[in-house]
Amino acid sequence: QSVLTQPPSASGTPGQRVTISCSGSSSNIGSNTVSWYQQFPGTAPKLLIYSNNQRPSGVPDRFSGSKSGTSAALAISGLQSEDEADYYCASWDDSLHGWVFGGGTKLTVL
Amino acid sequence: QVHLVQSGGEVKEAGASVKVSCKASGYTFTSNGITWVRQAPGQGLEWMGWISPSNGNANYAQKFQGRVTMTTDKSTGIAYMELRSLRSDDTAVYYCARHKDRTWSWDYWGQGTLVTVSS
Numbered sequence: 001q002s003v004l005t006q007p008p009s010a011s012g013t014p015g016q017r018v019t020i021s022c023s024g025s026s027s028n029i030g031s032n033t034v035s036w037y038q039q040f041p042g043t044a045p046k047l048l049i050y051s052n053n054q055r056p057s058g059v060p061d062r063f064s065g066s067k068s069g070t071s072a073a074l075a076i077s078g079l080q081s082e083d084e085a086d087y088y089c090a091s092w093d094d095s096l097h098g099w100v101f102g103g104g105t106k107l108t109v110l
Numbered sequence: 111q112v113h114l115v116q117s118g119g120e121v122k123e124a125g126a127s128v129k130v131s132c133k134a135s136g137y138t139f140t141s142n143g144i145t146w147v148r149q150a151p152g153q154g155l156e157w158m159g160w161i162s163p164s165n166g167n168a169n170y171a172q173k174f175q176g177r178v179t180m181t182t183d184k185s186t187g188i189a190y191m192e193l194r195s196l197r198s199d200d201t202a203v204y205y206c207a208r209h210k211d212r213t214w215s216w217d218y219w220g221q222g223t224l225v226t227v228s229s
Contacts, residue, residue, distance in 0.1 A: 002154060033215075035213075035214065035215035035216075037216075044205055044219035045147075045205070047217050050213045050217075051215070054213075056210075056217060090215070092214050098157055098169065099214075100157065101154060102154070103154045
């Protein structure tokens, strides 16, 4: 059971906008920043969003992040077939004194 | 450019120990923390702990306390993660990742090391 809660799956058609949620508590998302990672099968995760809504250089602006209270969200606009991957959120937890992850969301592009 | 290159896959018997290495290059090794994350087959990511190469201080997830040791060698720019008393449910891909400057995130990752524990 993951500390951060994500839907196990999400889907959309090419060109659509999809949002993936990440729910936590006051000890993690409520008081610390959120980062998002994209992972393709058999490869290492890749940083997609840091500090809630910042994109590293090279990440398309189709990807955006937001945070409100104890929840965060990753939005992907103009969905493309190459966006089909697993997505994870992460945040520091003050009570556990460590990082926690969401269980991951498998995005399918129909 | 920044690279993190991990050691090769390992097969261990239950009860044994494994030590995975992560060689960093392309940046000042002591400037960024190193985190270790693992992923069991078909499962999500699990944070194991992190270490500061500048002073060697490590912080472990409670689940692994007493069973894991993270170290660094400043002279070679290598980080190590040793896990002892291996069990079958330790079978996973183990990743090292670099802490991104002044953020609570990881910007570069190793390629992963598969550790298989046989009972």
